[in-house]
Amino acid sequence: MKDKLNDIKLRNKLIFAFIFVVFVPVVIVGGYLTNELRKLALDDAKQEAETNMERVTERTMEVLKIPFYISNNLIYDQRLMQVVKTDYKKPYDVVLSYREFHVFHNYRQIYHNEIKHIKFYTENDTLLNNWQIIPVNNQIANTDWYKTAINGNGFARWLHLEDDTNHQHNYLSYIRKIDFVDFETKGVLVIQLKPSVFNLILSQESQPIMLVDEENHIISSNQREYIGNNLHSVIDANILTGNKKGVFQGIVGGKATHIFVNPIQLEGSLNQLKLISIIEDESIAKNANMFRNLGLIVVIFSFCIALLFIYYLSKVLTKRLSTLSHQINKIGNGNFNTHIFIDGKDEIGQLSKHLNIMVTNIKQLLHEVYESNRQKTLLERKQNEIKFKMMASQINPHFLFNSLESIRMKANIKGDKEIARIVKLLGKLMRNSIEVGSRNVKLSSEMEVVKSYLEIQKFRHGDRLNYEMIVDDAALDIPIPPLIIQPLVENAVIHGVENNQSGGSVLVKAVVSEAKLIVSVSDNGTGISVQKRQEIYQVLNEVEEKEGTRIGLRNVHQRLQLTYGNETGLTIQSNEHEGTKVSFFIPIKEGLG
Structure with a gap:
């Protein structure tokens, strides 16, 4: 009998025991309690909200009675x-x-x-x-x-x-x-x-609450964004039947919500005000911790009772499973030197045999994976350091020689403070290029480099170059890789101004939106054809660097992807004769920006 029982599939044994001993009672009791506890939570939250509304109404009435008393005296x-x-x-x-x-x-x-x-x-x-x-x-x-x-x-x-x-x-x-x-x-x-007196009263409430006039203007609220708006912009005011006191249900911000309305009617007044409080159904359920805990205790108690029965039944049926489980726990704790042997022809017996083979293979595989990962991590770190140093060290000698030649020629023609200023900017730019390391810098520092570069180019090209820099104040302290914007600006000047006989303009913009720093460099130059743009994208994503390619753009693109992942990188928007816009984004870590 024992041998036959061991040959029965373990799944059939446990399904029978779980369905009739644990699953059915837990589902029945848990479902009933969940439904009843939700009703209790809703009723309790409604009663609490109504009590809070009455308290706020009394305090608001005290303020509203003051003009009434003053007017009676002034008569x-x-x-x-x-x-x-x-x-x-x-x-x-x-x-x-x-x-x-x-x-x-x-x-x-x-x-x-x-x-x-x-x-x-x-x-x-x-x-x-x-x-x-x-x-x-x-x-x-x-x-x-x-x-x-x-x-x-x-x-x-x-x-x-x-x-x-x-x-x-x-x-x-x-x-x-x-x-x-x-x-x-x-x-x-x-x-x-004064609005402040109502704001003070309403600010002491934890749930959103508003004071509304008969035209549905929100006079005061503990939610600053509501003040001054119409009630229709917050909730569907049509669900509020007239000016009656009551509790209504509606959708606010896409969520099911209870809406509490309490009209305020003063003696001698032809119209009335309304206090409106909104409580999300989800919030009501969360606030019912006491009821939830009570339900959890009942479910756990029911589960324990059922567990005693299943334990008694499974003691006969799963003694071999307990042995196997004990050995598996040792393996789970990292002890791969254990040996498992359980007799029988059912799944447990077969599992014990295959598990011994698996343990041996895992030990060997862990050792191989550890060595492989160690070598791979070391190699990738060295490669990234080399790539970054190579990218950061590149500089365009064409720009440097042209700038120095322009300064020299202008110095020969006339000597003034402008020459000294441009030389100072050039020195600052060169020093920044030499001292750059692998550490991030603040966006404000990078923008100073960009401004120095543009001022030098403005000196070279005169009225042929106009530029504008727009930077959010919230973005100034965000850390970014060094020399990540200047190559884009250099590319815009070369292709948007120098190659255009009438000159051009460059716009550098940095804004914060949706937990991202978005940086863009735009010019009004000759633009790029669709075919040329596809060729540029192909160059940007090439693994090996080729002679004659756009080194600056490629370096920026790959540095962004090395630092922030493949979802970042450069985006190019351009049409022929309509200028070019090159942009990228950097995710802002929590606590920055």
Whole structure:
């Protein structure tokens, strides 16, 4: 019986035990718990979000009540009435009256954290505009907000208005018509609230939350990118039914999201504001750690119970497997001197025999691979060092001789400080070429070399050469291989300016985009045909260097690929008679740029 049992395929034994003892109960219990725990997590997150919304609503209401109380006091303020009703004969009388009127200033002092401006618009055209009391002109009278206030019958409205004194800023404004019945005069009170007070309230919330007006303008948010935008740019506002309080589901940023809406309606106001909080469903699930841990404990407990049963069954069925497993563990820990022998004709018996052969082969193969890799690594390192030194040491004598000849001839004609400057730049350029090593340099240092080169060429060619350098500030400290841009600029000058009778221009650009430093050198020269461009690409990727090839471009191309991988290298964009653009990118490591 024992021998027959050993001859049965091990797969059939373990599949039977796993399906009926472990897999079925774990799947049933785990699936049920996962579903129930998700429901609990959603309910708990909703309740917490609603509690947070109520807290934020109360704090926001405290701020919004301040303009309401101030407006109620100003309706009966005799000092304001006196200023507004008086028919002034001279501007000086207005100035004296304003000097004695401190009501608005006092309120701003009391509520300096909440109030930005208090303004009163009046139809008394004998007053002067001091940005607190403002006579109404035709322009103001024709604005929508002023008409709305005049027709509001004393009820207030909340509007997101542009500031008269600073048109670049909008403020949440409390607008209310003030009637002085005894004096048969009226005006419109505008109280502007500081955005910072709402930003402070909302910044204390962990989930994205916004304060929105009736026109769906986002007045304040703990997400800076939302402020000033329309609610439609963040979520589909159509899913929010009217101005009702509730919880809605929608898609925000391509992710399923719960949207919590809490309207804010103040006494005496015709319109209302809304607090809107958005919580991703994924975030809700992540925050339910307690429930997840509870489910994990239950699943582990169920698994352990099942494991006891399968252990009892497998003790008879897999005793030989345990022996084999013990020997395999020794091999897994690096002990290749072990010998495995298990009797039987089933898979375990066959496996033990082949495993002994495999262990012997692995020992021999590891030794061979180790020696091969050691030799290969040493060879590649030496080759790369030689290639880099050869590439970095190359210099174009044609440029050097032409530059020196131009300086000599100009020095014979006239002597001025320009000669000294060009000689200094040339010396700096030569020193940089001589001192270059295998270490990376900052982009700012490389750009100084490029600028020195272009200044020398500008000296040679005069008005025939124009150049421009555009470099992101964020890119200046990024490390790059030395002498990686200057050969591209040299190529652009030679083929874009020197070969063009009318001269030309060169543009050097370095920008940071999507964790990459992108560098490009463009000229407006004669351009390159499609066939010629294909020939250049073939030369760039040749393993062996040939005489007469574009050594500078080839060196830059291969240095980039040696340093950053084959996905980098030079890209050439050009059409005949339309100029040429040579560019490359360097991946930015985390913490740089």
